[in-house]
Amino acid sequence: xxxxxxxxxxxxxxxxxxxxxxxxxxxxxxxxxxxxxxxxxxxxxxxxxxxxxxxxxxxxxxxxxxxxxxxxxxxxxxxxxxxxxxxxxxxxxxxxxxxxxxxxxxxxxxxxxxxxxxxxxxxxxxxxxxxxxxxxxxxxxxxxxxxxxxxxxxxxxxxxxxxxxxxxxxxxxxxxxxxxxxxxxxxxxxxxxxxxxxxxxxxxxxxxxxxxxxxxxxxxxxxxxxxxxxxxxxxxxxxxxxxxxxxxxxxxxxxxxxxxxxxxxxxxxxxxxxxxxxxxxxxxxxxxxxxxxxxxxxxxxxx
Amino acid sequence: xxxxxxxxxxxxxxxxxxxxxxxxxxxxxxxxxxxxxxxxxxxxxxxxxxxxxxxxxxxxxxxxxxxxxxxxxxxxxxxxxxxxxxxxxxxxxxxxxxxxxxxxxxxxxxxxxxxxxxxxxxxxxxxxxxxxxxxxxxxxxxxxxxxxxxxxxxxxxxxxxxxxxxxxxxxxxxxxxxxxxxxxxxxxxxxxxxxxxxxxxxxxxxxxxxxxxxxxxxxxxxxxxxxxxxxxxxxxxxxxxxxxxxxxxxxxxxxxxxxxxxxxxxxxxxxxxxxxxxxxxxxxxxxxxxxxx
Numbered sequence: 001x002x003x004x005x006x007x008x009x010x011x012x013x014x015x016x017x018x019x020x021x022x023x024x025x026x027x028x029x030x031x032x033x034x035x036x037x038x039x040x041x042x043x044x045x046x047x048x049x050x051x052x053x054x055x056x057x058x059x060x061x062x063x064x065x066x067x068x069x070x071x072x073x074x075x076x077x078x079x080x081x082x083x084x085x086x087x088x089x090x091x092x093x094x095x096x097x098x099x100x101x102x103x104x105x106x107x108x109x110x111x112x113x114x115x116x117x118x119x120x121x122x123x124x125x126x127x128x129x130x131x132x133x134x135x136x137x138x139x140x141x142x143x144x145x146x147x148x149x150x151x152x153x154x155x156x157x158x159x160x161x162x163x164x165x166x167x168x169x170x171x172x173x174x175x176x177x178x179x180x181x182x183x184x185x186x187x188x189x190x191x192x193x194x195x196x197x198x199x200x201x202x203x204x205x206x207x208x209x210x211x212x213x214x215x216x217x218x219x220x221x222x223x224x225x226x227x228x229x230x231x232x233x234x235x236x237x238x239x240x241x242x243x244x245x246x247x248x249x250x251x252x253x254x255x256x257x258x259x260x261x262x263x264x265x266x267x268x269x270x271x272x273x274x275x276x277x278x279x280x281x282x283x284x285x286x287x288x289x290x291x292x293x294x295x296x297x298x299x300x301x302x303x
Numbered sequence: 304x305x306x307x308x309x310x311x312x313x314x315x316x317x318x319x320x321x322x323x324x325x326x327x328x329x330x331x332x333x334x335x336x337x338x339x340x341x342x343x344x345x346x347x348x349x350x351x352x353x354x355x356x357x358x359x360x361x362x363x364x365x366x367x368x369x370x371x372x373x374x375x376x377x378x379x380x381x382x383x384x385x386x387x388x389x390x391x392x393x394x395x396x397x398x399x400x401x402x403x404x405x406x407x408x409x410x411x412x413x414x415x416x417x418x419x420x421x422x423x424x425x426x427x428x429x430x431x432x433x434x435x436x437x438x439x440x441x442x443x444x445x446x447x448x449x450x451x452x453x454x455x456x457x458x459x460x461x462x463x464x465x466x467x468x469x470x471x472x473x474x475x476x477x478x479x480x481x482x483x484x485x486x487x488x489x490x491x492x493x494x495x496x497x498x499x500x501x502x503x504x505x506x507x508x509x510x511x512x513x514x515x516x517x518x519x520x521x522x523x524x525x526x527x528x529x530x531x532x533x534x535x536x537x538x539x540x541x542x543x544x545x546x547x548x549x550x551x552x553x554x555x556x557x558x559x560x561x562x563x564x565x566x567x568x569x570x571x572x573x574x575x576x577x578x579x580x581x582x583x584x585x586x587x588x589x590x591x592x593x594x595x596x
Binding site: 014016018020023027028031034036038096100101103105111112113114115116118121122123125127128129130132135143146174182185186228231234235237241255256259260263264269272276280284 | 329330332333336337339340341343344346347350358359360361362363405406408409411412413415416424427428430431433434435436437438439440441442443444445446461462464465466468469472497522525526528529532533543544545547548560563564566567570571574575577578579582585586589590
C-alpha cells in the first residue's frame with residue numbers, strides 16, 4: 001500500500017517536472033530544432049529564382065555545388081584565418097589579463113569592472129567606433145602611427161584586403177578578450193595557493209610554476225574558452241557587416257556573410273541551407289573534439 | 304566565487320612601499336589593461352562632443368576646446384532615436400522576463416524532479432549554446448513569415464528568449480541543486496504544491512541567481528544584430544544597434560560621424576551602467592555557464 005503511494009507521488013513529481021519543462025522545450029524546438037532540421041531538408045532542394053522560388057528536389061546537387069564554389073571556399077578560408085588568429089591572440093592576451101587580475105592590489109575591483117566592459121557593449125556599435133578609428137582620413141589609428149613615425153602617409157585601412165583584415169582582428173580581439181580573461185580568471189581562482197607554495201619551496205621560478213602548475217590545471221578552462229570562441233568567431237556577422245560589409249572585393253567576406261547574402265539577396269534558399277548544414281556539421285565536429293580533450297584532461301589531473 | 308582566494312602566483316607579492324622591478328612592471332600591466340579597454344570607448348565619447356570642424360580636423364584634435372551637444376540633439380530631434388531606445392528596452396526587458404519565467408521552472412525540474420529524459424535534454428541544451436545566429440536565420444525567417452510576425456516585437460522576443468534559455472537553465476539548475484532540501488520538504492508538509500513552492504519559496508531564495516542570468520539575457524538582447532536586421536524593416540520598430548549602423552548621410556562622402564558617435568554612446572550607456580552595478584553577477588553568470596559546459 002505505502003509502496004504504491006510512494007510510487008504515485010514520485011510519478012506525480014515526474015509529471016510535474018515534465019510540465020515545467022514543456023514551455024522551455026517547446027521554445028527551444030521552435031527556435032533551434034526546426035530551423036536546423038529545416039535546413040537539412042531544404043538543402044536537398046533547389047529553391048531559388050530559377051525555380052520560381054518553388055522547391056524542386058535536387059538530391060545532393062547543392063553539396064556538389066559547394067565543392068566547386070570558389071567563393072564559398074574563399075569565405076571559408078577568410079573565416080578560418082580570422083578565427084584562428086583572433087582566438088590565439090585572445091588566449092594570450094586574456095591569460096595575461098587574468099594573471100594580473102588574479103593578484104591582490106588596490107583598486108582591483110575597479111580594474112575588473114573596466115576589464116569586462118568591452119565584452120558587454122553591443123558589437124554593432126563597437127564596430128562603428130572602430131570604423132571611425134580606422135577611418136582613412138580622420139582616423140586616430142593613422143594619426144597615432146604617423147606621429148610615431150611608423151608610417152609616412154595615412155593607410156586606407158578598410159579599403160585594402162590585408163589592412164581590413166587586421167582592422168577586423170584588432171576590433172574583435174578588443175571586444176572578446178575580456179570574455180576569455182573572465183573564464184581563465186575563474187579557473188585561476190580555483191587553483192589552491194598552497195600548490196604554488198610547495199612548488200616554490202622546491203626552488204621553482206615563477207615561469208616554472210606557471211608552466212608546471214597553472215597551465216595544466218587551467219587546461220579545461222582553456223579548451224572551453226577555445227570552443228566558445230571558435231563557435232562565436234566562426235559565426236561572426238555583425239562586426240564584419242558593419243566594418244567592411246565583406247569588402248573590399250570580398251576579401252573579408254566570412255561564411256555567415258556569404259550565407260546571408262545567398263539567402264537574403266540572391267534568394268537561393270536551397271543553396272544557403274546546404275551551407276548552413278556544412279557549417280553546422282563543422283561546429284559539431286569541433287564540439288566533439290573539445291569534449292574528448294576536456295574529459296581526457298580532467299581524468300589526467302584527477303590521477 | 305570567492306574573490307579573497309588569491310594565490311600569489313607569478314609576480315613577486317607586492318610588499319607595500321617597496322619599489323621593485325616586479326611591482327613596477329605589474330602596475331604597468333594594470334595601466335595597459337585599463338588603457339586597452341577604455342581608450343576606444345573614450346575616443347568615441349570625445350568624438351560625440353566635438354564640433355564638426357574638430358571631428359574632421361587633420362591632424363586629430365585630442366583636447367578639443369569647444370564642446371557641443373548638437374549631435375545628441377540631432378539624434379533625438381531629426382531621427383526617432385527615442386523610439387529606438389524604447390524598442391530596444393522593450394524587447395530586452397520582455398525577453399529577459401520571459402526567459403526567466405520559462406527557464407527557472409525548467410531548471411528546477413531538471414535539478415529536483417528528475418523527469419524522464421532529463422539527461423538527454425541537458426546534453427542538448429549544452430550543445431545549442433554554441434550555435435551562431437546565422438544557422439537559425441533562414442528557418443526562423445520562414446516561421447516569422449508563416450505566422451506574420453515580421454515587423455513585430457515578437458519576432459525578436461521569441462528567438463532572444465530561446466537563445467538565452469540554455470544558459471539560464473544551466474546556471475539556475477546549479478543554484479537549485481545547492482538549495483537545502485529540507486526547506487522544500489517542509490513546504491510539502493505544509494501542503495504547498497510544486498508551483499506554489501516555486502513562486503513562494505524557491506524563486507525568492509534564488510533571486511540573486513535570477514538577477515545574474517537576467518542580466519546576461521538583457522545584454523544579449525540589447526546587443527543582438529542579425530535577427531533585428533532581418534525581421535524588422537519598419538523604421539520606427541528598429542532597435543538601437545541596427546538603427547545606429549544604418550545612420551547615413553545624404554551621400555557617401557558625407558558620413559555623419561558626430562551623430563554616429565553620439566548614437567554609439569547612447570546605445571552603450573545602459574550596458575555601461577549594468578556593468579558598473581552588476582560586475583560581480585556578470586562574472587559569476589559567465590563563469591558558471593562556461594564551467595558547467
